Amino acid sequence: MKFTISRTAFTKALNTVSRAISTKTTIPILTGLKLQATQSGLILTGSDADISIETTIKTENPDNLLAIESEGAIVLPARFFTDIVKKLPEETLTISVGENFQTLITSGQSSFTINGLDANNYPHLPEIETTNSIPLAGDLLKQIISQTVIAVSTQESRPILTGVHFILSENNFLAVATDSHRLSQRKVTLETPINGSFDFVIPGKSLTELSRMIEDNKKDIVLSITENQALFTIGDTLFYSRLLEGNYPDTSRLIPDTHDTRISFDAPDLLASIERASLLSHESRNNVVKITVKPETKTVTIYGNSPDVGNVEEDMKPKTAEGNELEISFNPDYMKDALRSFSQATINIDFTSSLRPFTLTPTEDSDSFVQLITPIRTF
Amino acid sequence: MKFTISRTAFTKALNTVSRAISTKTTIPILTGLKLQATQSGLILTGSDADISIETTIKTENPDNLLAIESEGAIVLPARFFTDIVKKLPEETLTISVGENFQTLITSGQSSFTINGLDANNYPHLPEIETTNSIPLAGDLLKQIISQTVIAVSTQESRPILTGVHFILSENNFLAVATDSHRLSQRKVTLETPINGSFDFVIPGKSLTELSRMIEDNKKDIVLSITENQALFTIGDTLFYSRLLEGNYPDTSRLIPDTHDTRISFDAPDLLASIERASLLSHESRNNVVKITVKPETKTVTIYGNSPDVGNVEEDMKPKTAEGNELEISFNPDYMKDALRSFSQATINIDFTSSLRPFTLTPTEDSDSFVQLITPIRTF
Incomplete structure (x- = not known):
C-alpha cells in the first residue's frame, strides 16, 4: 500500500473517524484506525464496537491531492498517528507500508516509521441493506x-x-x-x-x-x-x-392532557431566574427549587435555599397566569435542561397539583414537543 | 455597610482578586473575599497567604456607578458570591450587610441573602513602604x-x-x-x-x-x-x-563562555521539528531526542525513537553550522520550552561536547538572554 494525500483533507477525515475510537476499549486493535487504499479512494474506519465510523476520501476530488500508488490496508495507532499527521511540515504526505506492517510516513525532510497491525484482524462493519x-x-x-x-x-x-x-x-x-x-x-x-x-x-x-x-x-x-x-x-x-435490545416502556399515557394551573414565559427569562436559584440549591444537600404561582396577582416567585450559605427569592412576571394557586418543588437542573431545549421560544407550563408531573410545551405548535418533569415532595 | 455598584466594574474587580483565592487553603476565612466600603471607593481583597491581591473601585470614576450609602466591611464566600454577581439580572446591584453578617444582594426583582463573616477576622496585608x-x-x-x-x-x-x-x-x-x-x-x-x-x-x-x-x-x-x-x-x-527564604545558588559560573560547535536556526523551524521528534520520545520510557551536527555538510539530523511505536528522523538545514561534528541527546520538553521563549527570533546553539551543557542565545544581543540545557547521557 502506498499513497500521497493532502494533509488538510486527511486531517479532516482522521478527526471524523477518531470520534468512534476510544482508548479505553477492551479490544486492542480498536485503539487503531484502519486505512484502506483503493483506486477510487482512501477509506478510513474507526470503531469502539458500539459506534463505527467509515469515511472515504475520494480520488476524483482534486482538492484531496490523492494519488494511490498501490492498493492495500493497514491499522495504525489512532491517537498517535493523528498527532503525527497534524504536525507534519508540508501540505502533502506519503504513506507506504513495508514488511511486517512497518509504515513509513514522509513529508518534506521528515520521515516517521511506525509499527502497524494487520488489517485482516480488524472487525468487519455490519452489512446493512439500504433499501429501507x-x-x-x-x-x-x-x-x-x-x-x-x-x-x-x-x-x-x-x-x-x-x-x-x-x-x-x-x-x-x-x-x-x-x-x-x-x-x-x-x-x-x-x-x-x-x-x-x-x-x-x-x-x-x-x-x-x-x-x-x-x-x-x-x-x-x-x-x-x-x-x-x-x-x-x-x-x-x-x-x-x-440498537438497544428490549422493549421500551409505553410512555404515551404519562403525559397529562389536562391542567389546573397554566403560566407562560419566554424560556430564556425563566431560565436565567432558575439558574440564579440553583446557585443556592446546589450548595444544599437536596437540590430543590420551589416556585409559587398566584394567578390572581399574576406573580410567580422562585425560591432557592441552602441552610449553610443563604437563600434567594425572585418575583417574576409571567406573560400569562391562569387557574389555581400552586406551590411546587423540583430539581432545577432538570428545569434548566428543559428550558434550554426551547431556545428562544415562548412556552406554557401546565400543572395539575404539587405532586403530579408538569409539562413544558411551546406556546405555538404545542403538540410537536413536550418536556415533562416530576416534582419533588418536600413535605 | 451598604452600596450600589455597576455589575460590569464589580465583576472585573472580583475576577482580579479571585486569582489569589484558593479553595484548598487551610485557613477557612481565606476562601472568602473581603469587601470594604469607604467614601472614596470599594476595596476588594483576596489572599491565599502566599499571594494577596487588593484592588480599589473608585467612587470618582462615574463608569463604576458606585454609590456608598454607609461604610463598613464584610467577608463573603468568594466563588459562590462571584457566581451570583455574574448571574444577576440588572446592570447594577446593591449590597447591604444586616445583623449577624447576613448580607443582602439585590438586583432587579432578584434578592439573595447569604451568610458573611466578620471582616475583623481577615488577616492584615503586609505593610510595605514604597520609598524603595x-x-x-x-x-x-x-x-x-x-x-x-x-x-x-x-x-x-x-x-x-x-x-x-x-x-x-x-x-x-x-x-x-x-x-x-x-x-x-x-x-x-x-x-x-x-x-x-x-x-x-x-x-x-x-x-x-x-x-x-x-x-x-x-x-x-x-x-x-x-x-x-x-x-x-x-x-x-x-x-x-x-519572598522565598534562603540563599540562591551562584549560577554565574554555570554558563560556558566558549564553544566548539555552533549552529543557528530560526527558533520556530527548529521548534516544529523537535515537536515532531518528541511525539515519539514521549511514547518511550526515557524521553530523549538526539541530534547530530555535521558542519562540513551543513546538516543537522533530529532523531526520536520509541521501541514500541517506531521512530522519526528529520534532516534540517541550519542557517549556519561551524566547528566540530557532534552527537548529543536531551529532554525535548526542555528544548521546546527554551525555543518557545525566543518567539520568532534567530538563535545560536553553542555546544562544547556531548556531555556538557549547551546554550541557546538570540543571534542579535546574545548577552541579554540565555537558555542552558544539560544533555542526557545515553551511552
Missing part, C-alpha cells in the same frame, strides 16, 4: 437529538432507558426519552411518507456523537435500520450505531 | 517572567529553586531560574538607575499569577521590596507575594 432508507434533514435531526437526549438515563440499572426511543410510520416521526424522573418527546411530520414502520432505541451516547458530526450546513442524511443496527449516511461518511 | 520603589514597563516584566519561569523547579526538595532569583543594582536587572537540569537567565539594562541594590527570590507561582494580571497595554508597574515581601502596584491594584 429514510431521508432526514441534518439540522432537523440535530434538533431532535438535542431536545430528547437530555432526558436519557445515565444509569445502567435499566439499560433500555439509556437510549432514545424512535417510532416511525407513514408521515409520523416520534422520538422520546425518559429517565423516569423526566421525559422529553418530539414529534415531526415527515414530508414524504416512509415505507413500512419502525420501532427502535438508539443509545444516547451514539446520538450525541452523531449530532457532533452533523455540520450546520443542513446536509441531507439517510437513515437505514436493521434488526440490531442503525446506519446514518452523511455524504461520504457512514455512521453505524448498535 | 522600582518602576518597570508592564510588557517587559511580562516577557522577563515568561522567559525565566519555565526553568523554575517544580520539586519542593530544594524550595529556593521554585523561585526566580532577581539581582538589581544601578542600571542592571538580572532574573535567573534553574531546576538544576536547565537554566534561564535574562538581563535588562534599566533606563533609570535604581537606589541601592536588591537580591531576592519570588516564587514562580506568584510570578505566573502576576503575569496573567498584566494586560498587554504596557501599563507601568512599580515594584517595592521588603525583607520578606514583594509588592507590585498595577494602577489601582496591589499584588503582594512573599
